[in-house]
Amino acid sequence: MKILSATQLKIVDALTIERQHISSIDLMERVAKICAERICSQYTADLPVVVFCGMGNNGGDGLAIARLLSEQNRMVQVIVVRHTEHFSADAQVNFDRLPKSLQATLITVRSENDAGQLHIKENTCVIDAMLGTGINKPVTGILETVIHKINSAPCTVISIDVPSGLMIDHSSGELPDACVQADLVLSLQLPKLAYLFPENKRIVPHFECVDIGLDQQALLEQPSPYYFAERQDIAALLVPRNKFSHKGTYGHALLLAGSSGTSGAAVIAAEACLRSGAGLLTVHSTKQTVDALSYRLPEAMTQTDEHDSFITFCDDLSSYRAIGFGPGVGRASETQQLLKSVIQRFQGRLIIDADGLNILAENKTWLEFLPKDTILTPHPKEFERLAGPSDTHFDRLQKARAFATRYACILILKDTYTHICMPDGSVVFNSTGNAGLAKGGSGDCLTGIILGLLTRGYPPPQAALTGTFIHGYTADLCAEMMSQESILITDVIRQLPCAFKQLESTNKFFRS
Numbered sequence: 281m282k283i284l285s286a287t288q289l290k291i292v293d294a295l296t297i298e299r300q301h302i303s304s305i306d307l308m309e310r311v312a313k314i315c316a317e318r319i320c321s322q323y324t325a326d327l328p329v330v331v332f333c334g335m336g337n338n339g340g341d342g343l344a345i346a347r348l349l350s351e352q353n354r355m356v357q358v359i360v361v362r363h364t365e366h367f368s369a370d371a372q373v374n375f376d377r378l379p380k381s382l383q384a385t386l387i388t389v390r391s392e393n394d395a396g397q398l399h400i401k402e403n404t405c406v407i408d409a410m411l412g413t414g415i416n417k418p419v420t421g422i423l424e425t426v427i428h429k430i431n432s433a434p435c436t437v438i439s440i441d442v443p444s445g446l447m448i449d450h451s452s453g454e455l456p457d458a459c460v461q462a463d464l465v466l467s468l469q470l471p472k473l474a475y476l477f478p479e480n481k482r483i484v485p486h487f488e489c490v491d492i493g494l495d496q497q498a499l500l501e502q503p504s505p506y507y508f509a510e511r512q513d514i515a516a517l518l519v520p521r522n523k524f525s526h527k528g529t530y531g532h533a534l535l536l537a538g539s540s541g542t543s544g545a546a547v548i549a550a551e552a553c554l555r556s557g558a559g560l561l562t563v564h565s566t567k568q569t570v571d572a573l574s575y576r577l578p579e580a581m582t583q584t585d586e587h588d589s590f591i592t593f594c595d596d597l598s599s600y601r602a603i604g605f606g607p608g609v610g611r612a613s614e615t616q617q618l619l620k621s622v623i624q625r626f627q628g629r630l631i632i633d634a635d636g637l638n639i640l641a642e643n644k645t646w647l648e649f650l651p652k653d654t655i656l657t658p659h660p661k662e663f664e665r666l667a668g669p670s671d672t673h674f675d676r677l678q679k680a681r682a683f684a685t686r687y688a689c690i691l692i693l694k695d696t697y698t699h700i701c702m703p704d705g706s707v708v709f710n711s712t713g714n715a716g717l718a719k720g721g722s723g724d725c726l727t728g729i730i731l732g733l734l735t736r737g738y739p740p741p742q743a744a745l746t747g748t749f750i751h752g753y754t755a756d757l758c759a760e761m762m763s764q765e766s767i768l769i770t771d772v773i774r775q776l777p778c779a780f781k782q783l784e785s786t787n788k789f790f791r792s
């Protein structure tokens with residue numbers, strides 16, 4: 281799915297009205313119907329609902345939702361917050377359509393005093409329909425007072441389209457003073473960029489995109505550098521193995537990983553690589569790591585470095601389709617020289633992680649020589665070492681885009697919604713994964729998966745997208761079976777076959 285700006289959403293809204301020959305009031309009714317159905321499916325009929333409506337079209341959605349919920353015999357109260365003089369045309373129509381029963385209990389907030397008098401009862405469901413994509417300045421005055429009331433009330437809050445008070449296209453790095461803290465956001469049609477920034481997690485802990493049937497062609501026509509990857513997007517990238525093939529068809533991977541005390545990183549990356557389709561894998565590492573691997577993973581071939589504590593040298597790289605460098609390698613100067621020589625000599629596909637990134641951060645001139653489409657997988661701290669500090673997450677995103685473009689690399693910036701920045705400036709936000717992955721070894725596993733896919737023959741952009749998605753998806757499968765608290769990275773690797781199988785089941789080339 282694309283992520284569009286507020287201005288672009290307005291254009292798509294207008295084009296939908298024109299091309300579907302639907303009036304704006306009927307489009308609003310469609311939106312309200314879908315949201316009301318979703319609210320009914322979430323909460324039992326005995327939960328009272330209070331709908332806070334603003335004066336624009338977001339308020340119009342709220343007024344229509346209130347009517348539709350009351351037609352379903354829900355206990356509904358409407359509170360209109362008059363932050364401007366007049367309703368928008370469609371909000372006015374929906375205000376006039378309120379049934380008498382709702383008009384009789386309607387509360388209008390016209391002043392600070394009215395706002396201060398509001399009392400929101402315990403165990404109610406608040407529908408926040410005060411401001412949506414039309415917000416054009418920070419919230420003050422009566423809206424601010426009402427928002428503080430909602431945030432301090434012991435109730436469940438569902439925001440329609442946008443938590444009132446949040447600007448959707450960028451981020452100042454700080455939570456706005458006045459912004460509804462939603463439990464769930466029903467985002468109309470598409471996600472909004474602001475929902476993907478970590479600083480907004482208190483305002484938008486969960487969002488769901490509700491399909492309101494906006495014109496598909498109009499959505500396609502709007503240019504955007506931002507995408508949100510979902511299951512069907514990634515399933516479509518999967519390529520079946522060829523019946524007439526052999527191990528050579530699926531390439532030979534070289535993993536340069538491990539040093540004294542970090543054999544586990546190499547073992548995890550190696551196992552994840554072999555579970556992600558590579559035909560052959562050679563791990564070049566220290567004796568201790570090679571011993572551990574021979575015991576744990578007989579499918580991997582090994583080469584023992586001449587140094588006991590870290591890796592220093594690897595002569596012939598010509599037979600490998602892809603190389604993974606970094607998990608647990610440390611930063612010894614000989615290891616640094618090994619990375620330099622890999623960058624200089626290797627013509628194939630390369631992924632660099634962990635200490636490999638820290639070595640690059642200490643030798644930034646090498647970045648200019650990275651083979652095209654090299655994949656880098658920093659976490660935020662590693663990215664800061666590579667590219668310097670950023671004031672806000674929005675700035676960091678722009679910095680990551682510029683970095684990927686400048687060095688013609690694919691930068692996977694790991695976060696809750698991992699950003700996959702492509703050399704052309706586009707960014708794909710990953711939608712899978714959970715806090716159970718916030719553990720040592722998780723990055724090694726991701727490197728291994730992507731190395732497996734690169735070796736298997738996936739072009740680097742597809743390997744980056746598919747690998748990141750599957751890594752999170754597998755962790756989500758684990759979280760369904762066990763607590764996030766106790767997921768081990770080895771559990772994730774064990775579930776990889778199941779994750780591939782599930783994704784393959786929705787790809788037409790696997791169904792036969």
Ligand SMILES: NC(=O)C1=CN([C@@H]2O[C@H](COP(=O)(O)OP(=O)(O)OC[C@H]3O[C@@H](n4cnc5c(N)ncnc54)[C@H](OP(=O)(O)O)[C@@H]3O)[C@@H](O)[C@H]2O)[C@H](O)CC1
Binds near residue numbers: 311368
């Ligand atoms: N995306 C779609 O296709 C559809 C979206 N729908 C819904 O419509 C809203 C967007 O509606 P819009 O009327 O453009 O905007 P809002 O309802 O968010 O608010 C506009 C009014 O709010 C005033 N405003 C703006 N900022 C503030 C502020 N900080 N404090 C007080 N008042 C503010 C603004 O007044 P101005 O005089 O400043 O212009 C407007 O009065 C979208 O989010 C969806 O919910 C449709 O239902 C259909 C399809």
Ligand SMILES: [K+]
Binds near residue numbers: 409440441442444
């Ligand atoms: K809202």
